[in-house]
Amino acid sequence: xxxxxxxxxxxxxxxxxxxxxxxxxxxxxxxxxxxxxxxxxxxxxxxxxxxxxxxxxxxxxxxxxxxxxxxxxxxxxxxxxxxxxxxxxxxxxxxxxxxxxxxxxxxxxxxxxxxxxxxxxxxxxxxxxxxxxxxxxxxxxxxxxxxxxxxxxxxxxxxxxxxxxxxxxxxxxxxxxxxxxxxxxxxxxxxxxxxxxxxxxxxxxxxxxxxxxxxxxxxxxxxxxxxxxxxxxxxxxxxxxxxxxxxxxxxxxxxxxxxxxxxxxxxxxxxxxxxxxxxxxxxxxxxxxxxxxxxxxxxxxxxxxxxxxxxxxxxxxxxxxxxxxxxxxxxxxxxxxxxxxxxxx
Numbered sequence: 001x002x003x004x005x006x007x008x009x010x011x012x013x014x015x016x017x018x019x020x021x022x023x024x025x026x027x028x029x030x031x032x033x034x035x036x037x038x039x040x041x042x043x044x045x046x047x048x049x050x051x052x053x054x055x056x057x058x059x060x061x062x063x064x065x066x067x068x069x070x071x072x073x074x075x076x077x078x079x080x081x082x083x084x085x086x087x088x089x090x091x092x093x094x095x096x097x098x099x100x101x102x103x104x105x106x107x108x109x110x111x112x113x114x115x116x117x118x119x120x121x122x123x124x125x126x127x128x129x130x131x132x133x134x135x136x137x138x139x140x141x142x143x144x145x146x147x148x149x150x151x152x153x154x155x156x157x158x159x160x161x162x163x164x165x166x167x168x169x170x171x172x173x174x175x176x177x178x179x180x181x182x183x184x185x186x187x188x189x190x191x192x193x194x195x196x197x198x199x200x201x202x203x204x205x206x207x208x209x210x211x212x213x214x215x216x217x218x219x220x221x222x223x224x225x226x227x228x229x230x231x232x233x234x235x236x237x238x239x240x241x242x243x244x245x246x247x248x249x250x251x252x253x254x255x256x257x258x259x260x261x262x263x264x265x266x267x268x269x270x271x272x273x274x275x276x277x278x279x280x281x282x283x284x285x286x287x288x289x290x291x292x293x294x295x296x297x298x299x300x301x302x303x304x305x306x307x308x309x310x311x312x313x314x315x316x317x318x319x320x321x322x323x324x325x326x327x328x329x330x331x332x333x334x335x336x337x338x339x340x341x342x343x344x345x
Contacts, residue, residue, distance in 0.1 A: 059155075065081065069220065071203075078120060085185070175329075175330055182224040188295040196280075241257040249291070
Protein backbone atom coordinates (compact mmCIF):
# COMPACT_ATOMS: atom_id res chain seq x y z
CA UNK A 1 0.00 0.00 0.00
CA UNK A 2 1.24 3.46 -0.88
CA UNK A 3 -0.22 6.97 -1.13
CA UNK A 4 -1.02 6.64 -4.84
CA UNK A 5 -2.98 3.42 -4.33
CA UNK A 6 -4.91 5.24 -1.59
CA UNK A 7 -5.99 7.79 -4.19
CA UNK A 8 -3.47 10.62 -3.88
CA UNK A 9 -1.09 11.04 -6.82
CA UNK A 10 1.86 13.17 -5.70
CA UNK A 11 3.29 13.15 -9.23
CA UNK A 12 0.04 14.58 -10.61
CA UNK A 13 0.19 17.23 -7.91
CA UNK A 14 3.73 18.17 -8.87
CA UNK A 15 2.76 18.32 -12.52
CA UNK A 16 -0.15 20.62 -11.67
CA UNK A 17 2.15 22.95 -9.74
CA UNK A 18 4.59 22.98 -12.65
CA UNK A 19 1.83 24.05 -15.05
CA UNK A 20 0.39 26.58 -12.62
CA UNK A 21 3.72 28.24 -11.76
CA UNK A 22 4.08 30.00 -15.12
CA UNK A 23 0.43 31.09 -15.09
CA UNK A 24 0.82 32.62 -11.65
CA UNK A 25 4.12 34.29 -12.46
CA UNK A 26 2.46 36.07 -15.40
CA UNK A 27 0.29 37.96 -12.88
CA UNK A 28 3.08 39.12 -10.57
CA UNK A 29 3.22 42.81 -9.80
CA UNK A 30 6.07 44.81 -8.31
CA UNK A 31 4.88 44.02 -4.78
CA UNK A 32 5.35 40.25 -5.06
CA UNK A 33 8.45 39.01 -3.20
CA UNK A 34 7.98 35.23 -3.31
CA UNK A 35 7.64 32.43 -5.84
CA UNK A 36 4.85 29.89 -6.20
CA UNK A 37 5.65 26.99 -3.91
CA UNK A 38 6.65 29.02 -0.87
CA UNK A 39 4.92 28.16 2.39
CA UNK A 40 3.52 31.67 2.44
CA UNK A 41 3.18 34.33 -0.24
CA UNK A 42 5.09 37.55 0.34
CA UNK A 43 3.76 40.92 -0.75
CA UNK A 44 5.20 44.37 0.00
CA UNK A 45 2.65 47.16 0.25
CA UNK A 46 3.73 50.44 -1.35
CA UNK A 47 2.82 52.54 1.64
CA UNK A 48 4.07 55.74 0.00
CA UNK A 49 0.99 55.69 -2.24
CA UNK A 50 -1.35 56.07 0.72
CA UNK A 51 -1.71 58.39 3.67
CA UNK A 52 -3.63 55.85 5.74
CA UNK A 53 -3.80 52.52 3.92
CA UNK A 54 -6.61 50.15 4.91
CA UNK A 55 -6.50 46.53 3.81
CA UNK A 56 -9.78 45.06 2.58
CA UNK A 57 -10.16 41.27 2.36
CA UNK A 58 -12.85 38.93 1.08
CA UNK A 59 -13.39 35.24 0.32
CA UNK A 60 -15.91 33.58 -1.94
CA UNK A 61 -16.66 30.65 -4.22
CA UNK A 62 -18.36 29.94 -7.53
CA UNK A 63 -21.20 27.90 -6.03
CA UNK A 64 -23.11 25.36 -8.09
CA UNK A 65 -22.20 27.10 -11.32
CA UNK A 66 -19.37 24.56 -11.17
CA UNK A 67 -21.96 21.86 -11.95
CA UNK A 68 -22.48 23.49 -15.34
CA UNK A 69 -18.73 23.46 -15.96
CA UNK A 70 -18.69 19.72 -15.19
CA UNK A 71 -21.59 19.07 -17.59
CA UNK A 72 -20.04 21.05 -20.44
CA UNK A 73 -16.42 20.05 -19.82
CA UNK A 74 -15.55 23.74 -20.03
CA UNK A 75 -13.27 24.72 -17.15
CA UNK A 76 -11.59 27.93 -18.33
CA UNK A 77 -14.24 30.45 -17.24
CA UNK A 78 -15.06 29.51 -13.64
CA UNK A 79 -11.69 30.87 -12.49
CA UNK A 80 -12.52 34.18 -14.11
CA UNK A 81 -15.89 34.13 -12.31
CA UNK A 82 -14.15 33.59 -9.01
CA UNK A 83 -11.67 36.45 -9.34
CA UNK A 84 -14.15 38.98 -10.70
CA UNK A 85 -16.65 38.18 -7.94
CA UNK A 86 -14.01 38.79 -5.28
CA UNK A 87 -12.71 41.94 -7.00
CA UNK A 88 -16.24 43.40 -7.03
CA UNK A 89 -16.76 42.55 -3.37
CA UNK A 90 -13.87 44.77 -2.26
CA UNK A 91 -14.41 47.36 -4.99
CA UNK A 92 -17.72 48.43 -3.42
CA UNK A 93 -15.71 49.76 -0.46
CA UNK A 94 -13.36 51.64 -2.76
CA UNK A 95 -10.51 49.12 -2.67
CA UNK A 96 -8.24 48.09 -5.54
CA UNK A 97 -6.98 44.49 -5.50
CA UNK A 98 -3.41 43.65 -4.47
CA UNK A 99 -3.23 39.87 -4.48
CA UNK A 100 -5.35 36.74 -4.77
CA UNK A 101 -5.08 33.17 -3.50
CA UNK A 102 -7.08 30.20 -4.76
CA UNK A 103 -8.18 26.86 -3.33
CA UNK A 104 -8.90 24.00 -5.73
CA UNK A 105 -10.01 20.69 -4.21
CA UNK A 106 -10.89 17.49 -6.05
CA UNK A 107 -11.18 13.75 -5.60
CA UNK A 108 -8.67 12.85 -8.30
CA UNK A 109 -6.37 15.54 -9.59
CA UNK A 110 -6.23 16.15 -13.33
CA UNK A 111 -3.31 18.43 -14.22
CA UNK A 112 -5.06 19.39 -17.48
CA UNK A 113 -8.27 20.50 -15.71
CA UNK A 114 -6.29 22.27 -12.98
CA UNK A 115 -4.34 24.15 -15.64
CA UNK A 116 -7.53 25.33 -17.36
CA UNK A 117 -9.14 26.43 -14.10
CA UNK A 118 -6.06 28.28 -12.88
CA UNK A 119 -5.54 29.69 -16.36
CA UNK A 120 -8.90 31.45 -15.98
CA UNK A 121 -7.91 32.69 -12.53
CA UNK A 122 -4.57 34.01 -13.82
CA UNK A 123 -6.17 35.73 -16.80
CA UNK A 124 -8.69 37.53 -14.61
CA UNK A 125 -5.94 38.50 -12.15
CA UNK A 126 -3.95 40.08 -14.99
CA UNK A 127 -7.03 41.92 -16.25
CA UNK A 128 -7.68 43.32 -12.77
CA UNK A 129 -4.05 44.18 -11.97
CA UNK A 130 -4.01 41.61 -9.19
CA UNK A 131 -1.18 39.18 -8.41
CA UNK A 132 -1.97 35.48 -8.07
CA UNK A 133 0.24 35.10 -5.02
CA UNK A 134 -0.34 31.45 -4.21
CA UNK A 135 -2.96 28.89 -3.34
CA UNK A 136 -3.69 25.25 -2.57
CA UNK A 137 -4.51 22.31 -4.80
CA UNK A 138 -5.93 19.50 -2.66
CA UNK A 139 -6.52 15.91 -3.77
CA UNK A 140 -9.05 14.22 -1.47
CA UNK A 141 -10.15 10.80 -2.74
CA UNK A 142 -13.63 9.73 -1.70
CA UNK A 143 -14.65 13.27 -0.84
CA UNK A 144 -15.80 14.50 -4.27
CA UNK A 145 -17.64 12.75 -7.09
CA UNK A 146 -15.56 11.60 -10.05
CA UNK A 147 -14.66 14.54 -12.30
CA UNK A 148 -15.84 17.18 -9.83
CA UNK A 149 -13.97 19.81 -7.84
CA UNK A 150 -14.60 22.79 -5.60
CA UNK A 151 -13.12 26.23 -6.01
CA UNK A 152 -12.70 29.16 -3.62
CA UNK A 153 -10.79 32.41 -3.71
CA UNK A 154 -9.34 34.88 -1.24
CA UNK A 155 -8.52 38.48 -2.13
CA UNK A 156 -6.74 41.33 -0.38
CA UNK A 157 -6.96 44.92 -1.58
CA UNK A 158 -6.17 48.38 -0.29
CA UNK A 159 -7.90 51.73 -0.01
CA UNK A 160 -6.81 54.99 1.54
CA UNK A 161 -8.95 55.81 4.56
CA UNK A 162 -9.97 59.09 2.93
CA UNK A 163 -11.38 57.20 -0.07
CA UNK A 164 -13.14 54.46 1.86
CA UNK A 165 -16.74 54.03 0.67
CA UNK A 166 -18.87 53.10 3.66
CA UNK A 167 -22.37 54.32 2.76
CA UNK A 168 -22.44 56.67 5.75
CA UNK A 169 -22.77 59.70 3.48
CA UNK A 170 -25.96 58.41 1.84
CA UNK A 171 -28.91 60.79 2.25
CA UNK A 172 -32.61 60.74 1.54
CA UNK A 173 -33.12 61.88 -2.07
CA UNK A 174 -29.93 60.27 -3.42
CA UNK A 175 -30.22 58.30 -6.64
CA UNK A 176 -29.62 54.60 -7.29
CA UNK A 177 -27.73 53.92 -10.52
CA UNK A 178 -27.91 50.36 -11.82
CA UNK A 179 -25.05 48.94 -13.90
CA UNK A 180 -25.91 45.91 -16.08
CA UNK A 181 -24.72 42.41 -15.31
CA UNK A 182 -23.49 39.96 -17.94
CA UNK A 183 -25.99 37.28 -16.92
CA UNK A 184 -26.53 35.22 -13.78
CA UNK A 185 -22.93 35.90 -12.67
CA UNK A 186 -22.34 33.33 -9.88
CA UNK A 187 -25.60 33.28 -7.94
CA UNK A 188 -28.95 31.53 -8.17
CA UNK A 189 -27.61 28.45 -9.94
CA UNK A 190 -29.25 25.95 -7.60
CA UNK A 191 -32.67 27.31 -8.57
CA UNK A 192 -31.73 27.74 -12.23
CA UNK A 193 -30.42 24.17 -12.49
CA UNK A 194 -33.53 22.82 -10.77
CA UNK A 195 -35.76 24.54 -13.33
CA UNK A 196 -33.65 23.76 -16.39
CA UNK A 197 -32.37 20.26 -15.81
CA UNK A 198 -34.85 18.72 -13.36
CA UNK A 199 -38.15 20.37 -14.27
CA UNK A 200 -37.71 21.02 -18.01
CA UNK A 201 -35.37 18.09 -18.67
CA UNK A 202 -33.04 20.15 -20.88
CA UNK A 203 -29.31 19.62 -21.36
CA UNK A 204 -26.41 22.04 -21.61
CA UNK A 205 -26.50 21.53 -25.39
CA UNK A 206 -30.16 22.52 -25.76
CA UNK A 207 -30.52 25.63 -27.92
CA UNK A 208 -33.17 28.06 -26.64
CA UNK A 209 -34.40 30.46 -29.32
CA UNK A 210 -35.50 33.04 -26.75
CA UNK A 211 -31.96 33.19 -25.40
CA UNK A 212 -30.25 32.95 -28.79
CA UNK A 213 -27.80 30.26 -27.65
CA UNK A 214 -27.45 26.99 -25.78
CA UNK A 215 -28.22 26.54 -22.10
CA UNK A 216 -24.55 25.83 -21.39
CA UNK A 217 -23.41 29.01 -23.12
CA UNK A 218 -25.96 31.11 -21.26
CA UNK A 219 -25.19 29.70 -17.84
CA UNK A 220 -21.40 29.91 -18.25
CA UNK A 221 -21.42 33.58 -19.28
CA UNK A 222 -18.61 35.00 -17.08
CA UNK A 223 -19.17 37.18 -14.05
CA UNK A 224 -18.38 40.78 -14.95
CA UNK A 225 -15.68 42.83 -13.21
CA UNK A 226 -16.71 46.42 -12.52
CA UNK A 227 -13.21 47.59 -11.58
CA UNK A 228 -12.32 49.07 -15.03
CA UNK A 229 -15.57 51.05 -15.05
CA UNK A 230 -15.58 52.33 -11.50
CA UNK A 231 -11.94 52.75 -10.45
CA UNK A 232 -11.44 56.11 -12.24
CA UNK A 233 -14.54 57.46 -10.48
CA UNK A 234 -13.61 56.67 -6.88
CA UNK A 235 -12.10 60.09 -6.16
CA UNK A 236 -14.12 63.16 -5.27
CA UNK A 237 -16.86 61.65 -3.15
CA UNK A 238 -19.35 61.26 -6.00
CA UNK A 239 -19.93 57.63 -5.14
CA UNK A 240 -21.53 57.41 -1.69
CA UNK A 241 -22.17 53.68 -1.65
CA UNK A 242 -22.11 50.60 -3.85
CA UNK A 243 -23.75 47.20 -3.65
CA UNK A 244 -22.48 44.13 -5.50
CA UNK A 245 -25.66 42.24 -6.41
CA UNK A 246 -24.80 38.65 -5.53
CA UNK A 247 -26.55 36.03 -3.37
CA UNK A 248 -29.70 37.60 -1.98
CA UNK A 249 -30.26 39.70 -5.08
CA UNK A 250 -31.21 43.36 -5.00
CA UNK A 251 -33.48 42.82 -2.01
CA UNK A 252 -30.77 41.64 0.37
CA UNK A 253 -27.65 43.40 -0.92
CA UNK A 254 -28.68 47.05 -1.22
CA UNK A 255 -29.59 47.37 2.50
CA UNK A 256 -26.04 46.27 3.41
CA UNK A 257 -24.73 49.71 2.38
CA UNK A 258 -27.57 51.91 3.68
CA UNK A 259 -27.20 53.92 6.91
CA UNK A 260 -29.87 53.78 9.60
CA UNK A 261 -32.89 55.90 8.83
CA UNK A 262 -32.81 55.22 5.10
CA UNK A 263 -34.34 52.73 2.69
CA UNK A 264 -34.37 52.24 -1.07
CA UNK A 265 -37.19 52.27 -3.60
CA UNK A 266 -36.42 50.48 -6.87
CA UNK A 267 -38.48 50.87 -10.05
CA UNK A 268 -38.59 47.55 -11.91
CA UNK A 269 -39.69 49.35 -15.06
CA UNK A 270 -36.51 51.45 -15.12
CA UNK A 271 -34.41 48.84 -16.94
CA UNK A 272 -34.98 45.96 -19.31
CA UNK A 273 -34.67 42.69 -17.45
CA UNK A 274 -32.63 40.30 -19.63
CA UNK A 275 -34.44 37.34 -21.27
CA UNK A 276 -32.77 34.65 -19.13
CA UNK A 277 -34.45 35.92 -15.97
CA UNK A 278 -37.92 36.21 -17.52
CA UNK A 279 -37.45 32.77 -19.08
CA UNK A 280 -36.52 31.20 -15.74
CA UNK A 281 -39.34 32.97 -13.94
CA UNK A 282 -41.93 31.81 -16.46
CA UNK A 283 -40.75 28.21 -16.79
CA UNK A 284 -40.22 27.76 -13.07
CA UNK A 285 -43.33 29.73 -12.07
CA UNK A 286 -41.11 31.60 -9.62
CA UNK A 287 -42.75 34.47 -7.69
CA UNK A 288 -41.19 37.82 -8.55
CA UNK A 289 -40.28 38.35 -4.89
CA UNK A 290 -38.18 35.18 -4.99
CA UNK A 291 -36.56 36.21 -8.26
CA UNK A 292 -35.48 39.49 -6.67
CA UNK A 293 -33.98 37.69 -3.66
CA UNK A 294 -32.19 35.06 -5.76
CA UNK A 295 -30.91 36.61 -9.00
CA UNK A 296 -29.33 39.95 -9.94
CA UNK A 297 -32.12 40.49 -12.52
CA UNK A 298 -29.73 42.14 -14.93
CA UNK A 299 -27.98 44.53 -12.52
CA UNK A 300 -24.62 43.44 -11.13
CA UNK A 301 -23.75 46.69 -9.38
CA UNK A 302 -25.85 49.46 -7.84
CA UNK A 303 -24.20 52.81 -7.15
CA UNK A 304 -25.62 55.44 -4.79
CA UNK A 305 -24.89 59.05 -5.68
CA UNK A 306 -26.40 62.51 -5.23
CA UNK A 307 -29.33 63.14 -7.55
CA UNK A 308 -27.57 65.94 -9.46
CA UNK A 309 -24.51 63.75 -10.04
CA UNK A 310 -26.38 60.71 -11.39
CA UNK A 311 -26.54 61.65 -15.08
CA UNK A 312 -22.88 62.80 -15.30
CA UNK A 313 -21.87 59.56 -13.60
CA UNK A 314 -23.93 57.55 -16.10
CA UNK A 315 -22.21 59.45 -18.91
CA UNK A 316 -18.78 58.53 -17.54
CA UNK A 317 -19.77 54.89 -17.24
CA UNK A 318 -20.97 54.88 -20.85
CA UNK A 319 -17.71 56.43 -22.03
CA UNK A 320 -15.80 53.53 -20.44
CA UNK A 321 -18.01 50.83 -21.91
CA UNK A 322 -20.64 50.74 -19.18
CA UNK A 323 -23.56 51.15 -21.55
CA UNK A 324 -27.16 51.00 -20.35
CA UNK A 325 -26.42 52.16 -16.81
CA UNK A 326 -29.40 54.17 -15.60
CA UNK A 327 -31.22 55.59 -12.58
CA UNK A 328 -33.31 52.76 -11.15
CA UNK A 329 -34.54 54.23 -7.88
CA UNK A 330 -33.92 56.55 -4.96
CA UNK A 331 -33.19 56.71 -1.25
CA UNK A 332 -36.18 57.39 1.02
CA UNK A 333 -36.70 57.52 4.79
CA UNK A 334 -36.98 54.09 6.39
CA UNK A 335 -36.02 51.91 9.34
CA UNK A 336 -34.54 49.36 9.26
CA UNK A 337 -32.75 49.73 5.89
CA UNK A 338 -34.69 47.79 3.27
CA UNK A 339 -35.71 47.72 -0.39
CA UNK A 340 -39.23 48.17 -1.72
CA UNK A 341 -40.33 48.02 -5.34
CA UNK A 342 -42.68 49.82 -7.69
CA UNK A 343 -44.03 48.28 -10.91
CA UNK A 344 -43.62 44.88 -9.28
CA UNK A 345 -45.96 43.01 -11.64
